[in-house]
Amino acid sequence: MSLMRGSAEGLLLGVALDALLGDPRRGHPVAGFGRLAARFERLVYRDSRAAGVVYAGVLVGGAVASGVLLERAARGPLRVAVTAAATWAVLGGTSLGREGLAMERVLKDGDLDAARDRLSHLCARDPKGLDEAALARATVESVAENTSDAAIAPLVWGAVGGVPGLLAYRAVNTLDAMVGYRNPRYERFGWAAARLDDAANWVPARLTGMLVVLCSGRDAWRVLRRDGGNHPSPNAGRCEAAFAGALGVRLGGTNSYGGAVERRPEMGDGRTPEVRDIGRAVRLSAAATFAAAALVWGLR
Template identity: 55%
Template sequence: MVADRMLGDPRRGHPVAGFGSLAHHLELALYAPRRRRGAAFTGALVAGTLGIGGLVERQASRRPAVRLLSTGLATYVVLGGRTLEREAHAVATLLEAGDLPGARLRVTHLVGRTPDHLSADDVARATVESVAENTSDAVVAPLLWGAVAGVPGLLGYRAINTLDAMVGHRTERYREFGWASARLDDIANLAPARLTALLAAALGDTAPALRAWRRDAPRHPSPNAGPVEASFAGALGISLGGSNTYDGTIEDRGRLGDGPPASVADIRRATALARRLGWAALAVVSAGAMVQAARSR
C-alpha cells in the first residue's frame, strides 16, 4: 500500500498490462458472440491466475520472509489508488487552466463515455464518479480479497476486474461474449463496494451519504457502482449521475445525492476522500485478517 502511494503503477512492464495482452490474444482465438465462448475465455484466464497465485502461496507458506515479500509485491501490483489520483488531478489541472478540449481528452483515461460535447462540469462529474467507482475496484476490493485469500485472492480479483474492463460491455460485440466476465466482476465486488460506501459515509457527511446510498443507488444500472457513487455524492454534499453517452448510446443513471452538481473544485475533494478511505480500508481488512489468523491457531 505504501509503495502504491509513493510510486503508482510502473509505466512499463506492468504485469496487469501483460495479462491484458494475453487476454487480447486469447480473445482473438476464442471469440464468438456466445456466452459459452465468453465463459470459457473468462474461466481459463481466471483459473490460470488463481493457479499461479496458489503456487506462489504454497511455495512461500513455510518461509515467512518470502511470504511477506510475495504478498507485498502482489498487493502493490494490483493496487491502483495513486495512479487513479494522478489521472484525476491531471483532469482537474486542465479544467482549472480553462483547457476544456485537453480535459475532455484526458478524462477518457478514466471513463468510457463519449467526451466530445461534455461541458467542464460534465467532465468534473465523470472524474468524480470514476474516482468513487475505482476507489472500490482498484483499492478496497484488492485489499479485501487479499485479506481473505492471500496472493490468489489478490491476483484472481485483478484478473476478474481487468477482464470486465476489457469485455464486460453492453456493446454488440461483447453483449454475449463478455457476459460471464461482467457477472463475475459483479459478484467479486458485492462486498467491497458496500464496504467502500460505508467507509465513504463514515469519513464524509454521514447522514446524507447513507440517505443517498439507500434511496438513489438502485437508480444506477450497476449493482456495485450505484452504492459507491451515491455514498460519495452524499459524503461530498454534491450530486452525481445523470445521462451519459457511450458510442452513441445514451444511458440514464438517475440523480445520486441532493447537493449541487459536481464541479471542478470537487475533483480534489473526491481524491482526498478516496485517499483517506484507502487507508481506512487497509486498517479494517488488516484487523480482520489478524482476527482470522488468531482464530485459526
Template identity: 55%
Template structure:
C-alpha cells in the same frame, strides 16, 4: 485469446472467463507454495503493489481538476480515457467534472478497496484473481453488439466480486464524510434512497454514498462510445465542479487508508497470515 474463444454466445464468454481468470489464480497459487516467511511477505507485497491502482487514481483526479481549473478542455478530454470509458468529445466542463468524479468514486472501490480485501481473505491468489476479474470486465463487459453475450460472464463475475468491497467503500465514505465537509447521515441517505436505481449493483452504492458525502448530484445523460445511457440521479445538490472533484480525491485517499486498516484487521483475525 479472444480471437480463439470469441463467439456471440454466453457459453463462449464463460469459457473465456474461466481460462483468463483461472490461469491467473493458478499462477498465484503455485507461486505461494513452499515459500518461507520472508518469501511469502515479499510475494504478497509484490502482488498487492501490482493490483492496486489508488495512487494512479489520485494523480489522475488531481490532473483533471488542474485542467478544468485552467479551462483546458482539450487537455481534460485527452485525460478522461485514463479514468473512464465515456466519449470525451461530447462533454463540456460540467460533464467532464461529473465523469471524473464518478470514476474516482467507483475506482476507489475497484482499484484499492477490493484488491486489499480480497488479498486479506484469499492471499496472493485472491488479490491477483480479483485484478484479473476486474480488468477483464473493463475489456469485454460491455452491452454493445460484440460483447452483449460474450462479455456477460465477465460483467456478472465482476459484480459478484465487488458486492462486499463496494459496501465497505460506502461505509468508509459515510464514516469519513466530515473530511470533505459532509455528514455520515447525508451519505447514508443518498445510498439508501438512490443506489438501487443505478444499473450497476455496486457502482450505485459507491457513487451515491460519495454524492451524499459531497452534497452534489451525480447521474444523468451518460454517453459512451457504444451508446447513450440515461443514469438516475444520485444525491442532492448542484452538479459537481473541479472543487468537488478535488474533495472526492481527498475522500478517496481517506477511504484507501481506511481499507488498509480493515484489511489488516481481517488478516489478523484469520491468523495473522
C-alpha cells in the same frame, strides 16, 4: 508465521508501496495480463456465452493457479514480500487519484480539449461536447466507482484469499474492462466476465460505501441508503451515492457511451459538481483506502 498474518502484513506493505510509488511505469503485470487476454480472445472468440465462459474461466483460473504457486513457494518473510508485491501490482488507488488531479489541473487551466482527451484515462464515456461541469461530474463519478475497483476490492480479496485472491480479482476486473460491454461483439461473449465482475465487487462496493460514511458522516449514509440502489449497476451506485452525500453534490444524469445515450437516476440532492470537487473526491478516496487498510490490520 501464519498465512493470515503474512497476508495482512504484506497487504499493508503493498498499500504503502502503492501510496509511495503508484503503478509501475513500465512492465506493469496487469498490462501484460491484458495483452495475454487479447491474444487468447483472438483464438477463442465466438459470438456465444459458452465461448465467453471458456475465455473467462481459463484466464481467471490461470491467475488463481499462479497465485497458489507463488504463495506455496514463499515461506516466512518471503511470503510477506510476495504478498506485498502482488498487492502493489493489483492496486490502482494512487494512480486513480493522480489521474483525477491531472483532470482537475487541465480544467482549472480552462483547456477543455485536453480535458476531453484525458477522460479516457478514467472512464469509457464519450467526451465529445462535454463542458466543464460534465467533465467534472464524470471525473467525480469515476473516482467514486473506481475507489472500489482499484483499491477496496483488491484488499478485500487479498484478505480473503491471499495472493490467489489478489490475482483472481484483478483478472476478473481486467476482463470486464476488456469485454464486459453490451454491444454487438461482446453482448454474449463478454457476459461471463461481466457477471463475474458484478459478483466479485458486490461486497467491496458496499464496504466502500460504508467506509466513505465512516470517513465523512451522516449525509453520506442518508444518500447511500436512499439512492444507492438507483444505479443500473448493482455496485457502482453504492459508491457514487456515498460520495454524492459526502461531497454535497448531485451525481448521475445523461451519459453517452459509444454513441448510445443513457439517462441514469440522480443521486444526492446537492449542487452540480464543480472542478474543486475533484480534489475533494480524490482525498475522500484515499481516506477510504487507508480506512480499509486499517480494517485489514485490525482483523489480522
